[in-house]
Amino acid sequence: MHRYTSNTVLLAAVISSASAFARSGVTSRVATKLHLENHIAEMIDNEFDRLRNIGLWRQKEAEKQKKWSEKEPSYPEGFDFNSVTDFQPNADAAKKIQMRKDRRMARDDPMRYCADRCVSTGNCQVWEDMFDLSAKEVRKFCEECVLSEDEEPCEVPDKFLENAGKNSWELRP
Secondary structure, three states, X not given: OHHHHHHHHHHHHHHHHHHHHOOOOOOOOOOOOOOOOHHHHHHHHHHHHHXXXXXXXXXXXXXXXXXXXXXXXXXXXXXXXXXXXXXXXXXXXXXXXXXXXXXXHHHHOHHHHHHHHHHHHOOOHHHHHHHOOOHHHHHHHHHHHHOOXXXXXXXXXXXXXHOOOOOHHHHOO
């Protein structure tokens, strides 16, 4: 009898542990709640109503549009409209941007400035302003000193020598 009792207990333990992982016959639904701010809930409700009765919504929108189009536009006193030219590109803006790029290039990479801007295009404005030199003097300096591969000494203008040893950010015109 002892043998049947231990098997019964073992069987009961297996069945109860197996049933712990199986769904029970009674299912309970977990309640879900959604907490929304009032304006969000209103927005969802309005969209739901709009989708339920799209014809009525379109009619109301048409009435709103008609009402707005019949109104006389009013402007604050002293209001001045911008002219069309205020929104067009400014001719001087492009020149200022290019001058800023040239200054940066002359400061950071003088050899590139001489080759790309001064010698190839003849635009040596940055160094002309910075060192009070003429375009010919700057071009000559670029060709003989900066871009020259010769080891011979070249003639450096006095203005360049006055600024020797200064940091690059101190050489702005």
